[in-house]
Amino acid sequence: MKISIEITPNADIAALPPVAEVSVTFLPGSHYRDVVDQAARLRQQGFDPIPHIPARSIRSFRELQKFVARLRAEADVRQVLLIGGSLPAPAGPYSCAFDLLETGLFEGLRVGVAGHPEGMPQLSPAECDRILALKNAYACDTGTEMFIVTQWCLDAEAIAAWLKRIQTFNTLP
Numbered sequence: 001m002k003i004s005i006e007i008t009p010n011a012d013i014a015a016l017p018p019v020a021e022v023s024v025t026f027l028p029g030s031h032y033r034d035v036v037d038q039a040a041r042l043r044q045q046g047f048d049p050i051p052h053i054p055a056r057s058i059r060s061f062r063e064l065q066k067f068v069a070r071l072r073a074e075a076d077v078r079q080v081l082l083i084g085g086s087l088p089a090p091a092g093p094y095s096c097a098f099d100l101l102e103t104g105l106f107e108g109l110r111v112g113v114a115g116h117p118e119g120m121p122q123l124s125p126a127e128c129d130r131i132l133a134l135k136n137a138y139a140c141d142t143g144t145e146m147f148i149v150t151q152w153c154l155d156a157e158a159i160a161a162w163l164k165r166i167q168t169f170n171t172l173p
Contacts, residue, residue, distance in 0.1 A: 004050065009034035013041055021079075023050040023149070026057060028087055032067040039075035049075055050112060054085025055094035061103065063092070068105045079110035081149055098131070101138060113172070115148040117162035118155060125165070133169045140171070147173045 004021035007013070009030060016022065024038045039049035051071055058064045071077040082097035094100055097113055113135045116128050123131075132148075139146040148170075153159055 007038070009038040011038070013038075013045060013047075016045075016047070020048050021050055022047045023052060023081060026052045026054050026085070028054075028057060028085070032058075032063065033070070036067070036070045036074055039071060039077055043075045043077075048079070049077055050079050050081055051075075051077060052081045052083055053100060054083050054087070055096050055100050056085040056087040056090040058094050058100070059092040061093065064094070064100070064103060064105060077109070079112060079147075080106060081112035081114075082106070083114050096131075098134065098138070101135075101144075106144070110145045110147065112147050112149045115150040115162070115166075117150055117153050117159045129166060129169075132166060136169055136171055 003019060004023055005017065005019050006023040006025055007016070008025055008027060013022075022042050024035050024042070026032065026035050035051045039051050042049040053064075053067065058067070068080075071080070082100045084096045100106070101111070113132070115132065116123075119125055120128060135146065138144065150159075
């Protein structure tokens with residue numbers, strides 16, 4: 001298990017603990033440039049930034065294309081976390097992480113996807129498992145290096161039950 005920390009695009013990075021990976025959240029209503037700028041600052045300080053890319057916050061393919069290109073060029077990003085995001089309705093053509101994967105823009109990057117040991121209010125555990133199984137198949141079929149990031153969870157029993165439930169199909173770290 002790897003431990004990382006998550007920060008906002010405007011967080012002061014001077015006091016970060018000695019971790020290698022730092023996730024940069026994309027807050028609803030903010031602009032992708034804020035995420036790119038924070039990722040670049042992190043890279044300059046020797047961290048490995050993992051920017052979040054929330055599908056429902058992306059307004060167009062062109063915006064996504066620019067976002068990913070800037071992450072690569074300005075922050076030498078090597079991995080991202082693709083999530084559906086917290087907006088209730090999509091701002092553009094993407095509603096889930098799988099929609100982002102299918103654009104082909106993440107080729108060569110290590111791609112994180114969400115895991116939900118405590119479930120999600122809008123999806124049943126069975127639906128969460130089905131989607132995670134599809135992401136496993138995508139990784140296998142395309143050779144994409146993928147990993148799971150879970151939400152903050154202090155319920156060890158929920159984590160253990162989730163791990164047991166997904167062990168039949170999950171191959172992602």
